Amino acid sequence: MRITRDLGSSHAWTLYEGELDGRRVFVKRGADFTSEAAGLRWLAEPGAVAVPEVIRSDGGELVLEWIEPANATAGAAERFGRELAALHGAGAAEFGAPWPGHIAELPMDNAPAPDWPSFYVERRVLPFVRSARDGGWLAAEDVKLIEEACALIPEVSGVAEPPSRIHGDLWSGNLLWTAERAVLIDPAAHGGHRETDLAMLALFGAPHLNTILAAYREAAPLADGWRERVPMHQLHPLLVHVCLYGEAYHGSLMSAVSQTLAL
Structure with missing residues (x-):
């Protein structure tokens, strides 16, 4: 080479x-x-x-x-919404994955859990709470509030769904647009909740997000309350950003915690 x-x-x-x-x-x-x-x-x-x-x-x-990039278009976004719905619909064997997890350079536990709330709290949120606390980015009162939010997640996560095949880190930077469609890169893939991918798209503002969501919902309708649950699904990526970048993301994280507690 x-x-x-x-x-x-x-x-x-x-x-x-x-x-x-x-x-x-x-x-x-x-x-x-x-x-x-x-x-x-x-x-x-x-x-x-x-x-x-x-x-x-x-x-x-x-x-x-090699993928040759281009500007995102509404047509490519509409296509991506339908394709993402089809990916999620392909499903997964369990909540988790049979390979070691990573997001950026940080390891994640992909060991299976019996349901999505257990997987999300025990494998995604709380390990990064501990890392952020140990790194000095979360005070004791922050940790207490996040733990209270975690305790609510089984009650407020909506109708139980089977594991979806998700990208796991689907922020706008991990969508590489071509002239025809979106290409998914840098995954933290696992069997998870499909709303997690949608919440990640919203976190930093994917191009043509409303078009993506409309096409997705037409192909695979979402359960009532999905918009209100977006901050809950953003707890993990915001914690990752606190662990990586510190204070800059503390306010956004605690805002998502407050919104989760209000569900």
């Missing part, structure tokens, strides 16, 4: 454009990409959404199909 261009760095790894057997490729180096490669392949299985082909994953290197 020949590296043709240095694309800088992201988190703990470096990024490159390269050429392998006459193909343009995207290369990541400097971390264990087992989770990312497994997640991309799993998301690709149903044929519902576009993800980059995993060409090679070994040691500290991940080689992916």
Whole structure:
């Protein structure tokens, strides 16, 4: 493989454009990409959404199909809404995944749980509460409020649904738009709740979000109260951002906690 261009760095790894057997490729180096490669392949299985082909994953290197980006369009967003609904509808065997979890450079526990509230609280929210507390970003009163919100989640999470096949970190930066459609990159894929992906799209404002949501809801209607539950599903990604970036996200996190407590 020949590296043709240095694309800088992201988190703990470096990024490159390269050429392998006459193909343009995207290369990541400097971390264990087992989770990312497994997640991309799993998301690709149903044929519902576009993800980059995993060409090679070994040691500290991940080689992916090169995707040529373009501006997001309303047509591509509408298509993505339908495709995301189909991905979620493909389902998962359980809440969790059979590979180790990662989000950015942070590890996550993907061990199965019997239901979604248990998985979300025990595998996603509370471990990052402890990390943020130990890092000095959460005071004792913050932790107490988050724990109170967690205790409510089984009651306020809506009608129980079977595990969906979700991306798990579907903020706008992990949607790579082409001329025809959206391509999903950098997953934290697992069997989870489909509202989690939708809440992540809203967190930092995906392009044409209303179009995506309208197409999604037409293909796969959502349970009553889904909009009110968005902050609950954002607790985990906001905690991740507190762990990574500190004080800058503390206010947003505690606002989501307050809204969850008000459900």
